[in-house]
Amino acid sequence: MLLKDKTVIITGASRGIGRAVARECARQGGRVVIGHSGSAQGNQAAAALIEDIRGFGGHAIDVPGDAADPDTGGKLVAGALEAFGSVDVFVNNAGICPFHSFLDMPRETYLKTVNTNLNGAYFAVQAAANQMKDQGRGGAIIAISSISALVGGGMQTHYTPTKAGLHSLMQSCAIALGPYGIRCNSVLPGTIATDINKDDLADPEKLAYMTQRTPLGRLGEPDDIAGPVVFLASDMARYVTGASLLVDGGLYVNLQ
Ligand SMILES: NC(=O)C1=CN([C@@H]2O[C@H](COP(=O)(O)OP(=O)(O)OC[C@H]3O[C@@H](n4cnc5c(N)ncnc54)[C@H](O)[C@@H]3O)[C@@H](O)[C@H]2O)C=CC1
Numbered sequence: 001m002l003l004k005d006k007t008v009i010i011t012g013a014s015r016g017i018g019r020a021v022a023r024e025c026a027r028q029g030g031r032v033v034i035g036h037s038g039s040a041q042g043n044q045a046a047a048a049l050i051e052d053i054r055g056f057g058g059h060a061i062d063v064p065g066d067a068a069d070p071d072t073g074g075k076l077v078a079g080a081l082e083a084f085g086s087v088d089v090f091v092n093n094a095g096i097c098p099f100h101s102f103l104d105m106p107r108e109t110y111l112k113t114v115n116t117n118l119n120g121a122y123f124a125v126q127a128a129a130n131q132m133k134d135q136g137r138g139g140a141i142i143a144i145s146s147i148s149a150l151v152g153g154g155m156q157t158h159y160t161p162t163k164a165g166l167h168s169l170m171q172s173c174a175i176a177l178g179p180y181g182i183r184c185n186s187v188l189p190g191t192i193a194t195d196i197n198k199d200d201l202a203d204p205e206k207l208a209y210m211t212q213r214t215p216l217g218r219l220g221e222p223d224d225i226a227g228p229v230v231f232l233a234s235d236m237a238r239y240v241t242g243a244s245l246l247v248d249g250g251l252y253v254n255l256q
């Protein structure tokens with residue numbers, strides 16, 4: 001029970017990596033706030049996840065809101081306080097990656113990606129951090145960044161800067177929030193099979209290429225990310241801040 005009695009907010013938690021993280025946090029005793037977009041699909045998926053978590057004796061609620069909206073972070077914090085009375089861990093996970101070439105990138109696609117992945121996250125992290133500061137007993141903030149914070153992608157020119165931005169945000173926040181005992185770290189997944197890359201990896205050649213580039217011989221699964229997030233959220237990582245943890249099956253170091 002690494003997160004016993006801690007309240008954990010996770011954005012984009014209705015599916016994929018966020019869902020796996022939320023479920024594992026609940027399994028580890030955390031009281032979970034499931035952030036999601038509020039779409040019909042999101043509402044349904046969040047309700048199913050809450051039922052699942054309550055089924056094994058865990059605690060969970062959901063709070064809908066657009067991750068790109070600077071006010072959504074405050075709403076997540078308010079929901080956590082109303083249901084559970086505190087915010088101890090904030091996991092910024094919501095994100096999009098609509099693959100597109102650079103030279104004809106539509107402005108709307110660029111702006112939507114940056115607003116969803118980075119700008120909304122900035123204010124959500126700020127809202128969570130202010131609550132943790134007011135509580136006076138520290139906390140943990142984790143950004144789901146990416147291997148793409150460190151390397152490029154020709155069809156991801158709008159996306160990789162947001163992941164580098166989150167990584168950098170955690171480094172600077174580690175300094176800004178260290179005096180309050182609030183630790184800030186990022187997790188850098190490699191290629192994890194989820195809805196975000198379903199279309200991209202539907203190409204058998206791309207799927208084979210990504211798989212054979214990975215030393216551990218397979219793509220990641222959402223559950224592969226949950227353990228590292230729980231570790232960083234827990235007191236086992238009490239002296240870890242400003243760090244980034246690659247969780248990529250060895251993809252990043254595989255030059256030749
Ligand atoms: N799947 C992968 O290979 C990798 C994913 N990541 C990151 O992991 C995070 C989670 O992605 P996945 O689980 O893979 O994909 P996913 O598409 O399954 O999940 C994305 C989540 O973000 C939510 N979301 C998207 N836009 C939103 C908005 N405007 N408001 C509220 N929620 C919104 C979605 O509803 C969904 O729950 C993303 O930030 C992604 O960049 C990082 C590295 C690799």
Ligand SMILES: C[C@H](O)[C@@H]1OC(=O)[C@H](O)[C@@H]1O
Pocket residue numbers: 097145146147148153163189190191192196197200
């Ligand atoms: C969506 C991509 O497949 C995925 O997202 C990332 O951050 C990495 O670039 C992965 O390849």
